[in-house]
Amino acid sequence: MSKIRIAVLCSGGGTNFQAIVNAQEAGLIPHGEVVLAVTDKAGAHVLTRAARQGIETAVCDKTAYPDRADREDAILRVLRDREIGLIVFAGFMTILSAKFTRAYEGRMINVHPALIPSFCGEGYYGLRVHEAVLARGVKVTGATVHYVTEICDGGPIIAQRAVEVKEGDTPETLQKRVMREAEWIILPEAVETVCKKLTGE
Numbered sequence: 001m002s003k004i005r006i007a008v009l010c011s012g013g014g015t016n017f018q019a020i021v022n023a024q025e026a027g028l029i030p031h032g033e034v035v036l037a038v039t040d041k042a043g044a045h046v047l048t049r050a051a052r053q054g055i056e057t058a059v060c061d062k063t064a065y066p067d068r069a070d071r072e073d074a075i076l077r078v079l080r081d082r083e084i085g086l087i088v089f090a091g092f093m094t095i096l097s098a099k100f101t102r103a104y105e106g107r108m109i110n111v112h113p114a115l116i117p118s119f120c121g122e123g124y125y126g127l128r129v130h131e132a133v134l135a136r137g138v139k140v141t142g143a144t145v146h147y148v149t150e151i152c153d154g155g156p157i158i159a160q161r162a163v164e165v166k167e168g169d170t171p172e173t174l175q176k177r178v179m180r181e182a183e184w185i186i187l188p189e190a191v192e193t194v195c196k197k198l199t200g201e
Contacts, residue, residue, distance in 0.1 A: 004085040004195040007036040009075075009092040014046025015179060016090035016111055016187055021053055023188030032195035036082050038075060040094050056082070072100045079104070085198060088191060089148060093125065098150035108148035109194055111187045113178050115160055116144040120153035130171040130178070139165050141174065143182035145190035158193060159186040 008017045017037060023029050037050035042061045050057045058078045065071035071094070079087065089110035101108065112120055113129045119141075124132065133141045142162040147155035161182040165174060 002199070003030075004032040004198050005036075005083055006032045006034045006086045006088060006191065006195070007038055007079055007082065007084040008034060008046075008088045008090050009038045009040075010044065010046040010090045011039060011041045011093040012044055012046065012091050014044070014049040014090070016088075016183055017046050018049055019184035020088065020090070020188050020191055021049075021055070023191070028188060029192045029195065031199050031201070032086060032191055036078070036084060038078060040071065040075075040092065068094070069097070072096060076100065076103060086191070086195060087148075088187070090187065091126075095122065095152055096148075101148055101150045105149075106147065107194075107198065109145055109158060109190060110148050110153070110155075111183050111190075112144045112146065112153055113141075113175065113183060114144065115140070115142045115162065116146060116153055116157060120144075122152050124153070127171045127175060130174040133165065133174065134169060134171060141165055141178060143178055143186060145186050158190045161186045 010017050021034055036056050037046050038058045039046055040061050042059050047057050060071050060074040065074055087104055087108040114120055119129050119132050140162050144157055145159045146157045149155040163178050163181045
């Protein structure tokens with residue numbers, strides 16, 4: 001069985017990247033294989049994580065490519081050169097153009113740290129999401145994995161998982177709980193779901 005070649009795009013620590021790799025090593029992603037980590041931030045910790053796993057990396061940052069269109073073209077070249085079949089956005093902080101999203105339509109997924117359609121769209125990323133959740137006073141939050149389209153956080157939903165908001169939560173404690181109890185669980189599951197679909201099984 002040929003596996004779908006996966007690229008993970010990440011701007012920071014790479015905890016979701018690690019969750020996918022761990023699931024792969026545990027045999028939970030039989031239809032896919034992570035072969036590339038791409039970051040738009042030189043020095044991102046995901047590069048260290050990938051190196052430990054022997055996974056190839058590529059850096060297309062704002063210093064080398066100050067123009068966003070040029071940066072997108074550089075990323076697309078890397079993806080095509082490596083024959084990537086699925087792109088996973090895992091804390092990637094660059095919102096990509098319609099040209100980019102159309103190039104891999106149906107083959108790009110993203111994890112968002114809230115229950116879409118709540119607390120999503122432009123401006124909702126990282127701790128900002130959890131700050132907004134706490135400010136609103138909601139009792140349940142969570143994470144969503146969805147297909148990436150030209151509409152920010154607007155693609156079809158693949159998986160969601162709810163997480164309780166607890167008394168005394170800070171944005172930081174809530175962020176960690178959402179990662180542990182939702183993101184790190186549903187993202188690897190969604191990767192396998194989409195890879196299996198792409199193989200036609």
